Amino acid sequence: MRLEEAMTRIHKQEWARVVASLARRFGDLDIAEDAAAEAFVTAVQRWPRDGVPAHPGGWLTTTANRKAIDRIRRESLRETKHQAARMLHDDTPAEPTGPIEDDRLRLIFTCCHPALAMEARVALTLRLLGGLTVAEIARAFLVQETTMAQRITRAKRKIKAAHIPYRVPSSEDIRERLAGVLTVVYLIFNEGYLAGEGVEPLRTDLIDEAIVLGRLLLDLLPEDGEVAGLLALMLLTDARRPARVSRTGELVTLEEQDRSAWDQSLLDEGHALVRGRLAAVAGGDEQPGRYQLLAAINAVHTYHLSARDTDWSQILTLYDRLVLVDPSPIVRLNRAVAVAEVDGPDVALAEIDRLAGPLDGYHALHAARADLLRRLGRGGDALGAYDRAIELTGNPAERTYLTRRRDQLAT
Template sequence: MVDVREAITRAHHEEWARVIAALNRRFGDLDIAEEAAAEAFATAVERWPADGVPPNPGAWLTTTANRKAIDRIRRENKRDGKQREARMLYDDNPPEPVDAIEDERLRLIFTCCHPALAMQTRVALTLRMVAGLTVPQIARAFLVQETTMQRRITRAKAKIKAARIPYRVPSAQDLPARVSGVLAVLFLVFNEGYLATGHDTDPVRHDLTAEAIRLTRLVRALLPDDGEVAGLLALMLLTEARRAARVSMSGELVTLAEQDRGVWDAALIAEGHRLVRERLAAGMAPGRYQILAAINAVHTCARDVRDTDWSQVVANYDQLVRLDPSPIITLNRAIAVAELDGPEVALASVDRLEHDLAGYHAYHATRADLLRRLGRSQKSRAAYDKAIELAGNTAESAYLTRRRDQLG
């Protein structure tokens, strides 16, 4: 028997971008495209449990979204020409030329990552419009309030309309100017799959990580000499290689130190290491993704956590901090410093991040672990409590709860 919830989730992932792209081509309005798609999926949630999953969910969603768009245009009666455009939905016109990018989802990502928008804005808008991430998921990725993120996305749409930013597929010459935004989108999509947000979702979403890797491979084929594209692909592969060991049979997150390295995917690790070596051999100054990939290469080279070259990890983080002195990078560096110089030194660095990361669960989880190692059980317990309160994933909450309950 088909699991209706699973079918809707799968359809949302596979069809969201395609439906929006089709509607936007016909209507030329991002708001109409997004809202009609959202209404179609909401209708699916209502009707599929009772009526059953249709034989072709994608076609059902597209047809439903088309009708929702037409209904909205008729209600609002914004433009005389819209009625004619709506009737075109049922024409058998050939699809538009694929230009430089053949994959439809990737085309839409490059199209949304317009350089006229600020980087964070274009990334947030693309995550919502193309990747289908929810506003809470995007807000969590950017460490901001949901209302703040919703306003940011709304302003981006308004700017596109007011400035009449052309919503067109970029040419091959346009790709280098847009690739940084595209990589940021793919990185955040991968992260959402790596540790999914929400207590009612699977803790690890392979559909998202696999799609992010697939699209990054396509970007690499388009821009084979871009070091950051290769770096991001290596980072994803080395992270995905550990997926089978990340969640226990009981549904609890398994940390890197506790993972069974025998179940790591050797083929993905080998490919990731090869990409890292290629970038090192190129002799070019590495970017953010290349350094992160190098850090992961160090971790996946060690057969046991005790064999990890922590001095090399810290050295890579030192280089990364110079490029990206963000609080999260500083937090991750402190975790490595704890292994090299001890928890007391690391805790001093972590405590300086309280103002920036007070709402970030990993900050409190890191403090809790460092305090535990220093024997400060009462303060550790309080930090674990805060981390559990903020954690957005059932597997992570289970792990943190167990660690808290083990305190003396």
Template sequence: MTDADSAVATAIARVHRDEWARVVAGLARRFGDLDLAEDAASDAFVAAVERWPRDGVPPNPGAWLTTTAARKAIDRLRRESRRDDKHQAAWMPVDDAPPDPVGPVDDDRLRLIFTCCHPVLSMESRVALTLRLLGGLTVAEIARAFLVPETTMAQRITRAKAKIRAARIPYRSPSQSDVRERLDGVLAVISLIFNEGYLASAGDDPVRADLTEEAIRLGRLLRTLLPDQGEVAGLLALMVLTDARRGARVSRGGELVTLDEQDRGAWNRDLVLEGHALVRERIAAVAGGGQQPGRFQLLAAINAVHTAAPSARDTDWSQIVTLYDRLVRIDPSPIVRLNRAIAVAEVDGPDVALAEVDRLGETLDGYHAFHAALADLLRRVGRSAESRAAYDRAIQLTANPAERAYLSRRRDQLGGAV
């Protein structure tokens, strides 16, 4: 591959990352067909791969892709003459002008998220479908996010699309009541997009800033849309406080750097201040008689405690355990209980935490973070052979290169088995 070909390939990859969601959402808004939108967008990117190395990258790649995808969609509709109503629409002139905003959601991508999060779909299907169409995640990436086999996730997405077609769910701006009814699914979507970006489950890049930035962008838009929704503010606070640490998250050598070892001077202070302000706002709202905090608000508060400490040793672990106690009452999931046990280890010691973690083994055996936490606790109580085995299992279960490097170093520091 020549340098010019390499530059074009890099440009296509960047444009795919930046423009995929816009192209798919715009096509879905115009044609009202999710399968057609996804297929036409894919066709447009295939055309880019074929033509850009010969013709050069266009001055406005996003506009080129949007126009090409719309033409591909029209071509598909013309070929499907059995769909009479859409066949007639195919002969209409191309009109790429944005529609007049209708309803409370006037961003194509957010509008598509709310469409995919229709109550007729299960929560799992809503999240998976939107991650595929808006986040641009592969089926394999979504499957890892849900801790299910890839074939299961592919079937889930296919069934979700079929159900949208069968129920004739329109691609339109939802009413205010629709927005509030579907909010939990939308928040879950944005959260999973962010999580996949912050610690990628596969690929050579341990962190995918394109996904974290897109999730935060969507979070800001949702915050503007629903300024009085505490969980919207909570999720945005959680994301910005987490993303503030991104610059210190991976070492120069490509190894994961855990929170206690990070250079806090490398954190993005503007994001930290933004997150703290959102958390304080929610605390004031609750104190003023507002609704009690939900899952994202409590997670944001936990992250606020971490980022308020000038050093790891100054962390108020007792406050963190108290916040996890409240979180467990509304979300007693195994992962929340695992994270609570990690905090308990800092307050009551690793032996107490180890007893709690052991009880989660059967449920979380396929979750790499469980084995990483178990390995660390076993190391701290001197059970080196068992710790080594847990590190091996954690390394086996994660594909993130930075995390594998960190876990391998920690395992090798154990020395000979005891």
């Protein structure tokens, strides 16, 4: 493995751990993020000359701690800051970790503090722990990059001004913060499964990290339906990874994928989780939440070996229930795709056109609209929709697919 590849892999694996360690030790997210970044810059400078250390994670953590201490000493001579700096050499026993043992998951729960608005909790945690850039987070929330940068900055300032502690979440905290944590994990997975920018269509590091966090959450809360639903959703989606991008680097739609290439072990595990949730819901008063319904939709999509056998009526019924739980424009857009299969492309197009305002900057709306216009024989309008989708798409595999579909119409 080349040095550049090794360093990239180490960065992906260790970033969250280093930030988590520094935030817990110094109680300041800005210091944690800046010191971690400085440590990785130092590694880029030294490792090509000295070689990758035997324990790169420990080297990065130690270097980042020193960078943080240097910054604290430069910024202030106040005794409280000196005490924080001396924590590196504190011989007192470490605080108990509480019910969450994994360092990354524990800090995700810590960052999802109820004093922050839900969107701010999620955005801040994605930035610090998920390894996502501000641009990637902004795309997930369908806002401008500058707007998202301001929100993250305000969240950090509020944590500092309100003296929100970086303490280990208690069992009571977990339930209160779970919704934000699930959103963080799901958005990390989504960015990995269809990367918003860059040369790679998929970011397997983010996919794998999200699934690891999902498994840890299920170990922590084995009876929680939404936790099981989220893990099932990610497993059923990731099972299709081997067939999702062609050898020529083009996105392959669900309808066209070679289903024999799907990962059967992930499908079996995901379907088992969905069946378990269906049994639990049928036997009690619990109503399925967003992730359970999304998992059930994906279970229907992956049940048959042929796309022709897909039960679109069942999928539409599940989307009707999902809209009651989550009436967001994106959910309604996805529901419209099912409507096209049940009621026809003209009915679906009317529904999608009603979403054009809130989702005008979302490439998937224009891609779906282009496909419906093509099916209705409106080639000229479809070309314009394809052009708009291509303009908004940052993923290379998706752009290649959309370009081919547009060029087929043009000829």
